[in-house]
Amino acid sequence: MLSDIEIAQGTALKPIKEIASRLRIPEDQLEPYGHYKAKLPLSLIDPEKMRGKKLILVSAISPTPAGEGKTTISIGLSEGLNRIGKQTTVVLREPSLGPVFGIKGGAPEADMHR
Numbered sequence: 001m002l003s004d005i006e007i008a009q010g011t012a013l014k015p016i017k018e019i020a021s022r023l024r025i026p027e028d029q030l031e032p033y034g035h036y037k038a039k040l041p042l043s044l045i046d047p048e049k050m051r052g053k054k055l056i057l058v059s060a061i062s063p064t065p066a067g068e069g070k071t072t073i074s075i076g077l078s079e080g081l082n083r084i085g086k087q088t089t090v091v092l093r094e095p096s097l098g099p100v101f102g103i104k105g106g107a108p109e110a111d112m113h114r
Contacts, residue, residue, distance in 0.1 A: 013036045014036075015035050015036065016030065016032060016035065016036055016037055016038045017030070017032075017035075020038070023089065025040065025044065029041060029044060056077065058070045058073050058074045058077070061073060071092060074090050075090055078090040
């Protein structure tokens with residue numbers, strides 16, 4: 001079984017411009033931060049298009065002993081919904097730092113282990 005860091009390092013990131021194109025977001029609406037992330041203006045949210053849609057907010061969860069928490073649940077939920085034909089997008093404020101630092105607990109805990 002691969003470790004978190006091996007999985008993270010073996011994954012090819014897609015450029016944010018490619019992701020934006022798939023979501024039909026005009027390139028001039030992106031405020032890029034490098035090649036893989038960007039901020040989007042709130043003006044892209046059309047209240048009329050949002051009618052009848054669902055927002056699932058994963059705001060707090062007690063991690064499992066294996067370390068699955070908000071990020072894992074959010075991505076797993078999105079992948080599951082996509083698999084049954086629902087179109088979903090995940091927006092993470094700050095993804096898990098476990099694969100980056102090889103530990104769980106995010107930035108505060110990472111700082112404690114330096």
